[in-house]
Amino acid sequence: MASNILVYVEQRGGNIYPATFQLMHVAAELASKTGGQVEACVIGSGIAGLADKIAACGAKKVYLADDAEFESYRVMPYASALSAAIDAASPKTVLMPTTALGRDLASRVGARKRAALVIDCTEVDADGEDLIATTPMYCGKVSSKFRLTGDRLQMVTIRSNVYPAAEPADGATAETVSVAAALRAEDTRLSLKEIVSTTSGVKDVTEADIVVSGGRALKSEENFKIICDLAEVLDGAVGASRAACDAGYQPHTRQVGLTGKVVTPAMYIACGIDGAIQHLAGMRGSKVIVAVNTKAEAPIFKLANYGCVIDLFVLVPLLTQEFKKLLER
Amino acid sequence: MNILTVIKQVPDSNAAIKVKGDASGIETAGLKQVCDPFDEFGVELAIQLREKRGDVEDIAVICLGGDKASEAMRTALAMGADRAIHINDPKFESMNELFAAYTIAEAIKKDEQNYDLIVCGKYNIDLDSGAVGPALAEFLDWPHVGAVTGLEIADDGKSFTARRRIEGAEEIVECTLPALLTIEKGLVEPRYPSLPNLMKAKKKPVQVLTSAELPGVEASTAGTHLDSMTPPPPRPECKMIEGEPEEMARELVRLLREEAKVV
Numbered sequence: 001m002a003s004n005i006l007v008y009v010e011q012r013g014g015n016i017y018p019a020t021f022q023l024m025h026v027a028a029e030l031a032s033k034t035g036g037q038v039e040a041c042v043i044g045s046g047i048a049g050l051a052d053k054i055a056a057c058g059a060k061k062v063y064l065a066d067d068a069e070f071e072s073y074r075v076m077p078y079a080s081a082l083s084a085a086i087d088a089a090s091p092k093t094v095l096m097p098t099t100a101l102g103r104d105l106a107s108r109v110g111a112r113k114r115a116a117l118v119i120d121c122t123e124v125d126a127d128g129e130d131l132i133a134t135t136p137m138y139c140g141k142v143s144s145k146f147r148l149t150g151d152r153l154q155m156v157t158i159r160s161n162v163y164p165a166a167e168p169a170d171g172a173t174a175e176t177v178s179v180a181a182a183l184r185a186e187d188t189r190l191s192l193k194e195i196v197s198t199t200s201g202v203k204d205v206t207e208a209d210i211v212v213s214g215g216r217a218l219k220s221e222e223n224f225k226i227i228c229d230l231a232e233v234l235d236g237a238v239g240a241s242r243a244a245c246d247a248g249y250q251p252h253t254r255q256v257g258l259t260g261k262v263v264t265p266a267m268y269i270a271c272g273i274d275g276a277i278q279h280l281a282g283m284r285g286s287k288v289i290v291a292v293n294t295k296a297e298a299p300i301f302k303l304a305n306y307g308c309v310i311d312l313f314v315l316v317p318l319l320t321q322e323f324k325k326l327l328e329r
Numbered sequence: 330m331n332i333l334t335v336i337k338q339v340p341d342s343n344a345a346i347k348v349k350g351d352a353s354g355i356e357t358a359g360l361k362q363v364c365d366p367f368d369e370f371g372v373e374l375a376i377q378l379r380e381k382r383g384d385v386e387d388i389a390v391i392c393l394g395g396d397k398a399s400e401a402m403r404t405a406l407a408m409g410a411d412r413a414i415h416i417n418d419p420k421f422e423s424m425n426e427l428f429a430a431y432t433i434a435e436a437i438k439k440d441e442q443n444y445d446l447i448v449c450g451k452y453n454i455d456l457d458s459g460a461v462g463p464a465l466a467e468f469l470d471w472p473h474v475g476a477v478t479g480l481e482i483a484d485d486g487k488s489f490t491a492r493r494r495i496e497g498a499e500e501i502v503e504c505t506l507p508a509l510l511t512i513e514k515g516l517v518e519p520r521y522p523s524l525p526n527l528m529k530a531k532k533k534p535v536q537v538l539t540s541a542e543l544p545g546v547e548a549s550t551a552g553t554h555l556d557s558m559t560p561p562p563p564r565p566e567c568k569m570i571e572g573e574p575e576e577m578a579r580e581l582v583r584l585l586r587e588e589a590k591v592v
């Protein structure tokens with residue numbers, strides 16, 4: 001019976017997506033229960049050098065699909081490469097990050113392999129041959145546990161920042177296995193023309209440890225400067241409610257919520273955000289939530305760990321100053 | 330050009346969700362259900378393509394769901410789709426999205442129409458997974474582009490350029506048709522169906538498919554079973570911070586450092 005855990009290592013331009021190291025942590029936990037080992041798969045071009053970094057975090061074997069064809073992400077070639085790695089490794093479980101790429105690839109490869117699949121898990125655990133995967137549903141109003149049976153390949157994508165990262169150990173090495181790229185003509189119907197950064201130097205809300213968000217109460221793009229200033233001192237990202245994005249105060253790439261992005265930072269500071277259920281769907285998984293709102297009954301306080309009933313235009317600049325004092329020391 | 334949009338009936342995002350006593354699912358009695366807002370983006374896109382281009386002949390919607398799902402189809406038909414395909418059989422009701430995609434793929438393979446474009450929402454707001462679109466593309470062996478925020482289809486209808494949202498960036502891809510797209514918020518703003526159009530929608534054709542018409546679906550993807558459903562873990566009581574603004578700021582920063590340890 002298969003018992004190994006295969007981690008998909010997402011990389012762009014040779015940079016490993018940070019949540020990968022969290023997947024390595026989960027993989028080690030699962031492998032200790034299944035009696036298997038942690039293995040990894042990297043797809044890209046000129047990525048052989050990444051194997052050591054992955055080995056340091058616990059992978060005993062690294063499957064490398066290293067080919068000019070994989071220079072940039074295209075779903076069909078990557079799906080073929082990941083399928084080939086799965087064939088070579090015959091793992092019990094494949095772990096992937098909940099990212100645009102992870103959702104895409106897991107769904108396609110899951111379909112191809114007739115796998116048991118759950119997307120965006122906040123918890124996974126082995127139960128005998130089965131895998132129990134917990135995932136939020138219905139805008140986060142429900143948490144569901146799915147049983148992925150052991151009679152087939154189990155695939156899950158895991159939400160960022162819910163698990164700690166595996167600690168790298170010096171000197172660990174892994175066996176590397178190269179995976180051939182057997183592409184069909186059909187796999188190249190799609191090609192990448194360009195990647196345009198939408199964060200222009202600032203962090204994306206999905207990647208930052210701290211997110212400072214503003215709502216309709218900000219009233220204008222200019223006023224958002226106080227939110228941006230606070231985010232900057234905290235080395236965080238700027239988020240916004242849909243009302244703020246629809247009014248043009250912030251780009252839609254910063255919208256948090258059901259129709260925006262789902263974020264799970266260590267701290268989420270909601271300023272002048274009411275806490276509509278669709279907003280909560282995007283940030284309720286944050287570890288610590290701070291709410292700043294003039295209205296004590298605002299639903300955001302039901303979710304918050306710390307609440308301040310006050311005009312944000314008064315408090316936010318003061319907070320920025322206080323954090324500056326603290327962090328510059 | 331023939332376009333198929335995949336839609337689903339889901340609980341309204343504003344509706345309170347109650348888990349059944351035995352944790353086996355949610356209470357659906359009296360629950361307000363709507364066409365998934367992301368799927369409405371797909372329907373709207375199809376209609377805008379018809380309005381912009383001269384070559385869109387057929388806009389069909391396909392919906393997997395029970396009797397209630399006819400409401401979602403009516404919304405789509407009232408928005409401007411020409412006809413609907415309703416896959417309705419208790420055997421197909423499942424929370425397994427790969428199974429759903431497989432079932433829809435079988436229905437599409439049996440359909441006499443040749444589609445050039447299939448459009449889905451980025452994900453559905455009930456399961457919040459987004460696996461149906463990519464898995465459907467896989468079962469059809471079509472390329473797909475997920476989370477599309479921009480779209481330019483060539484005049485000859487043979488290829489397109491799309492923008493799609495990824496973490497911190499947007500990809501611009503080129504692809505041939507046929508293809509499947511999943512739509513992100515921001516590409517189009519769905520129109521509200523007018524009352525006369527809602528009335529007219531009642532007369533548009535709806536083809537119903539059951540397991541009798543889709544015998545191939547038996548040999549499907551299983552292996553994912555719901556064990557239990559619970560409300561999300563409760564959050565700790567909110568600590569309200571009082572005092573003058575300066576004190577408040579100082580106290581909050583102190584708590585975040587010493588108690589919450591996040592800075």
Ligand SMILES: Cc1cc2nc3c(=O)[nH]c(=O)nc-3n(C[C@H](O)[C@H](O)[C@H](O)COP(=O)(O)OP(=O)(O)OC[C@H]3O[C@@H](n4cnc5c(N)ncnc54)[C@H](O)[C@@H]3O)c2cc1C
Nearest residue numbers: 215216217241242243257258259260272274278279294312
């Ligand atoms: C299908 C669907 C999907 C949706 N998706 C999303 C989504 O992804 N993300 C999202 O955010 N919303 C989403 N919404 C919209 C959501 O329902 C709310 O309308 C929206 O979140 C409200 O934004 P807001 O809290 O900024 O604005 P408001 O509801 O107007 O709240 C403003 C808040 O600011 C407070 N305030 C006012 N002045 C001040 C001040 N000076 N200082 C401090 N506080 C002040 C007020 O007390 C109030 O609580 C969706 C809705 C639907 C139907």
